[in-house]
Amino acid sequence: MIPDPVAAGQVEPPLAGEGPLPAHLLPDTAEVGPDGRLSIGGVDVVELAGELGTPVFVYDETHLRSRCREAVAAWGEGAAYASKAFWCRAMARLVAEEGMSVDVSTGGEMHIALAGGVPPRRLVLHGNNKSDAELAAALSAGVGRIVVDSFDELDRLERLVPHAGGGTRPAVWLRVTPGVEAHTHEYVRTGQEDSKFGFGLASGAAGAAVARVRSPGSALELCGLHVHIGSQIFALESFAHALGALAELAVPLDLPELSVGGGLGVGYVEGEPTPSMADWASTVRAAARAAGWPEGVRLSAEPGRAVAAAAAVTCYSVGTIKDLPGIRTYVSVDGGMSDNPRPVLYGSGYETFLPRATDASRPWRITLVGKHCESGDVLVRDGQLPEGVSVGDVVATPVTGAYGHSMASTYNKVPRPPVVFSSGGSARTVVRRETYDDLLALDT
C-alpha cells in the first residue's frame, strides 16, 4: 500500500477540537442517549465492553452493508471490496451477500474469501509477488481475474496454465503504474515510476506486457488494465489524472474492462471530508469518457477503507494516567500499536472520546498511548477527552474499522482483540479474543 499522505509529510492531521466528537465520525446507526451513552446497532457500547472486556472492535453491521450497497450502486458489477482493509469469515459472508466482488492479494486472503462463501468468479487476485502455489490455487479455484504485476509472473502463469486444466484461458488484467502520485489535495506527475507494483508506463514495460499477453498462442486472455494510485485519496481528480496518463496506451487496445483500484479517502478526524462512492464513480466515469474510453467499458473499483473504516470504533480501558506538568498527560490503555499500528506507521490522526459521555465537550488534552514497550506506542497524540476521565473508564477511538484489526499483531504477546458485529439490538462476536494459549498454539 502506498503510505498515507500524512506519513509522507504532505499534510498534518488537523488538531482535535475541544468540542464534542463530531457525530459524523461515528458509524451510521450510532445513537447517543439522553445520558450521553453511545449505542451502535442498538447495543450499549460501554455495557458491551464490560461484557466482552477490552480492547474490542465494535462494528456497525448496518454501516458495512450500506457502504457495500453504495459501492454496488456506484460501480455495479465492477465493485470489489479490498479485503486487506478488514477481513474475516463474517466479513467475507457479508460482502458476498451484498453482491460485491473481492480483491484479494495473497493466498491467505483468498482462503478466507472462499471460506466465507465468496464465489471464486468474484475474486480478483492481486499481489506483486504471487507464488506458484498462490497462482496454482487461483487457477484451480477459477478466480475471476488475475491482476498480473510483473514479467516473472507472466512466466509463472505461462508455465502453470497448461497444467491447470480446462479449455478457457484465464482472464487477466495488467497492473500499470501510471506515473501519477496521489496527494490529498493535489496531484503531481512523477517523472520516474519508482514502485514495486505493476508495469511502468513511461519505461515501456506496460506496452511490452500488453504485446506479450496479446501475442498469438498466449495462454492468457487480456481483459483490461488496472491502476491503483494510492490510498486515502481525497482529491478525486487524482483518479482522473491516472486515467489520462493511461489513455494513450489503453484506449487503442479497446479492452472491455478498466479498473481504477481503491484508495477513496475517509475522514478520521474533525474537518476531514469523506467523498462519496457516487462522486468517485461519476468523476472516474467522466474522466474515462474524456480520455477516450468508449461508453461500454466496464469500470471497476476496489474500495477497502471507504467500506470498513468508519464502521467501527475501538473501545479500550484506561489503566494509568500520568500527568507530566508542563509536558503532557499520558492516558494509557490496554491495547496500542498491536491493534492499531497506523499512527506508528503513518503518523495517522484519530479522535478520542468517552462512550459514557459521547456528546460531552472535550477540553482535556491528552496523549493516548498503549501498553507496549515502545515510546512510539502512541494511539492518539494530542487527543481531547472530557474532564473527569479516570482509571477504569472506557475510552474509544472512532473510524478504526480499516487497517486496524487487519494489521494487528501480537507484539509483546498481547492477544489480539475480538471483533463484534452489532445490529438490530444485538451483538455477535465474529472473531473471538485471542487467548494466552493461542499465543502458544504454533510453538512446537
Ligand SMILES: *Cc1c(COP(=O)(O)O)cnc(C)c1O
Ligand atoms: C490497498 C488496495 C486497495 C484498497 O485501498 P483502500 O485505500 O483501502 O481503498 C485496492 N486495490 C489495491 C490493488 C490495493 O493495493
